[in-house]
Amino acid sequence: MGPENGEEPAGRRVPSPESCTDPYLRCAFNGAAQTALGVLGCALLAHSPQGCEYLVNNAFASQECDYMETVTLCTKLCVDEIVHGGEDILARTIREAKDLPISALFVISACGPEIVGDDIVAVCETLQPEVKFRLIPIPSPGFRGSQYDGIDIALDTILKRLAKKRGEKIPGSVCLIAPHANANPTWPADLTWVKQTLSRMGIPVIATLTHKTPLSEIENIASAETSLLLSHDAGQKAADYLFAAYGIEQICKGIPLPIGMTNTQRWLAALGERFGAQKTAEGMVAEGEKMVMATCRRKMPMARFLYRTPAAIVADATVGIPLVRFVTEEMEMTPELVALYTSQRTVRELLDKELKDLGLNPKVVYGTDVYKTRAGLREVRPKVIFGSTIERHASEGLPVAYVVEVVRIMRQFRMINREYFGYTGILNLFECVQNEWTMAWRSKEKRYEAKW
Amino acid sequence: MxxxxxxxxxxxxxxxxxxxxxxMIPKLQASHAPMCKFFTAYYVISGIRHVVPLVHGPTGCPxxxxxxxxxxxxxxxxxVPLEPTACTTLDESHIIYGGEGKLLEAxxxxxxxxxxxxxxxLSCCCSGIIGDDVESIAREAEKQVGCRVLALRSEGFGGxxxxxxxxxxxxxxxxxxPPQKKMKGTINILGARWGPSPTEFNWDMDEIERLLSEIGIKVNAIIAGGCTVEQIRHAREVELNASWCYDWGQKLGDLMQEKxxxxxxxxxQPYGPEATKEWLLGVAKPLGMEEKALEVIERExxxxxxxxAYLRQALAGKTAIIEISEFPGPIRALSLARMAKxxxxxxxxxxVHPYTIKERMPSIKYILETGLNPEIILTKGLFRLGSFRSSKETEDELEAIVRxxxxxxxxxxxxxxxxxPVVNLTLMNPAFQPQYGFKGIRNIAxxxxxxxxxxxxxxSRLFRGMLYGTGKR
Incomplete structure (x- = not known):
């Protein structure tokens, strides 16, 4: 079975040819908000009607902001501002916020004001002398694309406006790009694992774009020697820009992110090789694999009983592509459907390479939506789905035994962030399978009543 | 004082x-941002079974x-089974050249x-501003498909x-x-949202339905809380419309009466014995079922x-400070005020935010007509930048007012x-739901x-610190 959509250019997300879709991804405005809210000590002003504030709230939660530290504001545009323009109300709101103890105010604009031509850049330039903090306008209307396009738009603005033109290179250093373009609902744990790994290898992190990132880190990003992209869905443009503007070399390019033993080993080896830390990398691999095997020996994951069970993977490319190998190799299931939210050429190339390498030929759907996923599930009829709560409901009526919720989880709550990257990540994914296995076996009703 | x-x-x-x-309209533009018109229109429409809400806009809205x-x-x-949330996914080219063609195809x-x-x-900001004629497309499309196609102008900025x-x-x-017959002893319940299942708090609606059923009153449709298109088609055949909350049913109720x-x-809202009696008799009397209703009320x-008896003894002579900060709106606070009295x-x-008073003007006026006119206090914290929920300032102000x-x-x-003493009337704890009706009285007691x-x-020092920081005990 081959892929469902045609060829698309690299780095650009071509809209679906369908007229009617049931999308998984939010809009560019949401992605821009998610990126801006990853900068520490700042506030965000949505120049939008009040409904768009909910997309900001979602971004706020995704970046794990604290409402005692981060303020979000909204101009709440109504008909008057759409007819007569909303620049005055934007200026008024910025003035109202002038006493906020922040170092920057990101002003992001939604569809309405962008269509009617509000010039948020000009308003910010005019108001800049009146406020103590920096004003950073990011025109990011929803119609510019998906949340991943919004992440790219915001990263572009942030880098061009905030990064100093040059900085003394710090040898063997790295900057991290787009950790938040990751459908693991507790993705900050993936970022933490990456930072701990780099620290063990003695690799300094100059900046993270973006998660709890101080402005000073972004200002000094030119000092980084290398960049590490933590998403297959967004951030490639930022990596390309950093290379073009500052000669920052992108590393670990073209290999899946470190989910599962082989992917982690490969990713760590690439890092070790680039930074002359092969021995440390090998040690981490040996130690990590030993820990995973020893833990599994004690806990006995039930995934081992699912040998060659037909599986579907429905996720973003960041989690979905590495899962293909993890599900096939480590869990010994057989992916028969891979449906990814995105469809750019880099995603296709990476997945194609993985499928060829593994000798798999599943049905592949790029840029999937809920309808296409359901159609794919109907056609392939997998027994296990690695996906979200949506697939649990989209697979009703089909003989699916387990829906392992790994992305966009609504059924289970996580108080502690759990990574999918690295060795503990393997155990976390096994745990997801185990809990689903347990629930599938759980008695739905009692056969008789007890006497007491 | x-x-x-x-x-x-x-x-x-x-x-x-x-x-x-x-x-008293809030001067700070950035404070208090409830849902936009598009969201609320969507809520209602999605409360109809087997409907496709087709959002004519980018992907953020749906x-x-x-x-x-x-x-x-x-x-x-x-x-509820998975129902579609469809979208035309408008992009820059549609903003420039228009999206009507794509909408028809969609x-x-x-x-x-x-x-x-x-x-x-459902149109949203983009399609509204560029002027896509959604009504004409709906009429044209209806000729080409096998179901009704309606259009709703629901731009987020539009109201x-x-x-x-x-x-x-x-x-x-x-x-x-148009009605073919009259359905004796049958009503519609109006104003439900968040479907397609009855209203936002099932327990309250379950209690209302239980009491109606005891009296022998049938419900044709809960509009739009999980009703079918067929039930809506027959909605004019009922003897009476009612709502569990005057505010939410008011517009549709008035329009159906007028038209x-x-x-x-x-x-x-049926909070407490008097409001519950009033609610049940308000439905039963026009249907000629007052006697049976009184029987049920007496038994309950x-x-x-x-x-x-406990509530009378426990609350007599006390000052009941009432604040609804969760799903904030004045109607529930006023219903509780009536019950406390x-x-x-x-x-x-x-x-109660003046913005919410403005939004519910007809209902507030009706409540005043019924003789309820409680004491109200608004504090500075309510008008600060950002969200007023979980605000340390409003917490400090509440504590000062209680003193x-x-x-x-x-x-x-x-x-x-x-x-x-804190009476925890959260709607997030199913253990003490419903709060409406006679079962509600038990839970509130x-x-x-x-x-x-x-x-x-x-x-809890932990929860307090979580909500308001550790600056003050």
């Missing part, structure tokens, strides 16, 4: 006057609906994919959140056929008599830490008992 954080202290009538003259309303609220919590595609009973096109509900209810009237002559029972009252307490409602009165009991939720009997137990 006054303190410097108080910006308004008077009664509901006086607050309404200040809102009407524009004196996504909140898809994640929160459809997957979590409907599929996960209310046993309707046909939606019909082919989902075989719905109804397609409702406050209430206008989305009202316009959607108004649109639903287009589906109502179709179906009477509408104007009653408030007897069953909750120990709870009523009925049990002998002096109700003082705090921090101004003697013998106080707080009706709100456990997210507040005033120096008095249990909550008041917990508050009073445990008033000296230590409150």
């Amino acid at each position: 006054e303190n410097e954080s108080i910006v308004f202290h008077g009664n509901l009538q006086q607050l309404l006057a200040k809102v009407e003259t524009g004196e 996504l909140y609906m898809s994640d929160f309303v459809r997957t979590r609220e409907c599929c996960e919590m209310r046993g 309707v046909k595609e939606a019909y082919a994919k989902y075989h719905p009973d109804l397609i409702v096109i 406050d959140f209430r206008s989305g509900y009202e316009d959607a209810f108004k649109l639903i009237m287009e589906l109502m056929d 179709f002559g179906v009477p509408y029972s104007r009653t408030g 009252m007897k069953e909750v008599e120990p709870d009523l 009925e049990f002998g307490a002096r109700p003082v409602v705090i921090n 101004m009165y003697d013998n106080v009991i707080f009706f709100g939720n456990s997210g507040r830490f005033p120096p008095c 249990a909550l008041v008992r917990q508050a009073l009997e445990n008033k000296d137990l230590p409150r």
Whole structure:
């Protein structure tokens, strides 16, 4: 079975040819908000009607902001501002916020004001002398694309406006790009694992774009020697820009992110090789694999009983592509459907390479939506789905035994962030399978009543 | 009696006057951002079974609906099957050249994919501003598919959140056929949202349906809480329309009365014995079932008599400070004020945002006509930049206000830490739901008992620190 959509250019997300879709991804405005809210000590002003504030709230939660530290504001545009323009109300709101103890105010604009031509850049330039903090306008209307396009738009603005033109290179250093373009609902744990790994290898992190990132880190990003992209869905443009503007070399390019033993080993080896830390990398691999095997020996994951069970993977490319190998190799299931939210050429190339390498030929759907996923599930009829709560409901009526919720989880709550990257990540994914296995076996009703 | 954080202290009538003259409309543009018109219109439309809400816009608009309303609220919590949340995914080229062509194709595609009973096109900011003629496309598309196709102008900037509900209810009237017969002893319940399952709090609606069923009253449709297109078509055949909350049913109730002559029972939320009696009789009397209703009421009252006696004894002479900060709106606070008064307490409602008074003007006026005009206090914290929920300033102000009165009991939720007994009326704890009707009286009595009997137990330093920081104990 081959892929469902045609060829698309690299780095650009071509809209679906369908007229009617049931999308998984939010809009560019949401992605821009998610990126801006990853900068520490700042506030965000949505120049939008009040409904768009909910997309900001979602971004706020995704970046794990604290409402005692981060303020979000909204101009709440109504008909008057759409007819007569909303620049005055934007200026008024910025003035109202002038006493906020922040170092920057990101002003992001939604569809309405962008269509009617509000010039948020000009308003910010005019108001800049009146406020103590920096004003950073990011025109990011929803119609510019998906949340991943919004992440790219915001990263572009942030880098061009905030990064100093040059900085003394710090040898063997790295900057991290787009950790938040990751459908693991507790993705900050993936970022933490990456930072701990780099620290063990003695690799300094100059900046993270973006998660709890101080402005000073972004200002000094030119000092980084290398960049590490933590998403297959967004951030490639930022990596390309950093290379073009500052000669920052992108590393670990073209290999899946470190989910599962082989992917982690490969990713760590690439890092070790680039930074002359092969021995440390090998040690981490040996130690990590030993820990995973020893833990599994004690806990006995039930995934081992699912040998060659037909599986579907429905996720973003960041989690979905590495899962293909993890599900096939480590869990010994057989992916028969891979449906990814995105469809750019880099995603296709990476997945194609993985499928060829593994000798798999599943049905592949790029840029999937809920309808296409359901159609794919109907056609392939997998027994296990690695996906979200949506697939649990989209697979009703089909003989699916387990829906392992790994992305966009609504059924289970996580108080502690759990990574999918690295060795503990393997155990976390096994745990997801185990809990689903347990629930599938759980008695739905009692056969008789007890006497007491 | 006054303190410097108080910006308004008077009664509901006086607050309404200040809102009407524009004196109390919040000056800070950035404070208080409820849902937009598009969201609320979507809520109503998605409450019809087998409907495709087709959002004519980019993907951001339907996504909140898809994640929160459809997957979590409907599929996960209310046993509703996965229904589509369709979207035309407008991009820059459609903004420049228009999206009508794509919309027409999308309707046909939606019909082919989902075989719905109804397609409702919902415009959003983009399609509204560029001037796509969604109504004409709906008319054209209807000729090409096998179901009704309606269009709703629901641009987010096009009105406050209430206008989305009202316009959607108004649109639903287009589906109502002329009556072929009268359905004896049958009503519609109007104003439900968050479908397709009855209203946002199932337990309250379950209690209402239980009581109606005891009296022998049938429900044709809960509009739009999980009703079918077929039920809506027959909606004009009922004897009466009612709503569990005067506010939410009001617009559709009035319109159906005016246009179709179906009477509408104007009653408030059934909190406490008097409001519950009034609600049931408000429905039963016009149907000629008053006698049976009185029988049911008498029987139910007897069953909750120990709870009523306890509430009278526990609340008599107390000052009930009432604050609804969760799903904030004035109607529930005012219903609780009425109940507190009925049990002998002096109700003082705090921090109902003037914005919410403005949005519910007709209902507020009706409540005043019924004679309810409680004391209201608004504080500075309500008008600060950002969200007013979980605000340390409003918490500090609440604590100061509680100290101004003697013998106080707080009706709100456990997210507040005033120096008095706290009646935790959160809607997020199913253990004490419903709060409506006679079962509600039992639950409220249990909550008041917990508050009073445990008033000296230590409150959670952890939760307080979580909500308001550790700056002040």
